[in-house]
Amino acid sequence: MPEKFSKNAARNIYYGGSLFFILLFLALTYQTTQALPQRDHRDQLTEAVARGKEIWEENNCIGCHTLMGEGAYFAPELANVFDRRGGEQAFTAFLKAWMAAQPLDVPGRRKMPQFNLSEQQVEDLAEFLKWTSKIDDNNWPPNIEG
Ligand code: HEC
Missing domain, CATH: 1.10.760.10 (Cytochrome c-like domain)
Structure with missing residues (x-):
């Protein structure tokens, strides 16, 4: 519905979506840095x-x-x-x-x-x-x- 899709809604989707994926990216990066030492057994x-x-x-x-x-x-x-x-x-x-x-x-x-x-x-x-x-x-x- 074009009349319902305001500039405001577009901006919210843009910023909200960006924030969501930035947080997801950070969380996955953190998870990888936690998981890698066990997987590559670098202590050995x-x-x-x-x-x-x-x-x-x-x-x-x-x-x-x-x-x-x-x-x-x-x-x-x-x-x-x-x-x-x-x-x-x-x-x-x-x-x-x-x-x-x-x-x-x-x-x-x-x-x-x-x-x-x-x-x-x-x-x-x-x-x-x-x-x-x-x-x-x-x-x-x-x-x-x-
Ligand atoms: C110019 C290509 C070449 C290079 C460089 C090379 N290899 Fe090989 N290697 C082979 C080939 C071809 C075979 C399989 C030979 C056969 O089955 O008769 C092989 C087989 C092997 C095998 C036995 C694999 C098995 O399943 O039994 C080992 C271990 C091995 N190579 C280690 C090395 C190491 C360590 C190096 C480096 C120092 C090296 N190779 C460099 C070509 C190469």
Whole structure:
């Protein structure tokens, strides 16, 4: 009803709507800052995890792999490689053997380069991948395979 829709009503909708959504935005921002520390378990961020992340970045692992879905689609997802390849008992040993064995010479299969990392560097990488696997990312990716 155009005659009922006065300038006043328009102004009220404009200011009221803006205020409502600004408050909603602030409330959701606050809720996110409260929820994030539990989801990313940053209290377990050790020196080794930080070093592992640096090695991950320096060697551009993300140039072929994805981590929690982000990255390149040439090679398997690695946010769940910890669970896929041995978990608490065997993952570090798996990663050492894996990194040392590259490049695998299997015909018809994509190759991963040899990075010549030290034992300490691979252990740090394992810590980083373990820490990443425990981030609460709503169970992404939806299965354990890459
Ligand atoms: C040039 C591309 C490339 C880069 C860079 C690369 N990878 Fe890979 N990676 C691969 C490919 C391809 C495979 C799968 C090989 C296969 O299955 O034979 C793989 C597999 C893996 C696997 C085993 C995954 C599984 O499910 O068993 C791990 C662990 C891994 N890469 C770690 C790393 C790390 C850590 C880095 C960085 C230091 C890295 N990759 C950098 C190409 C790459």
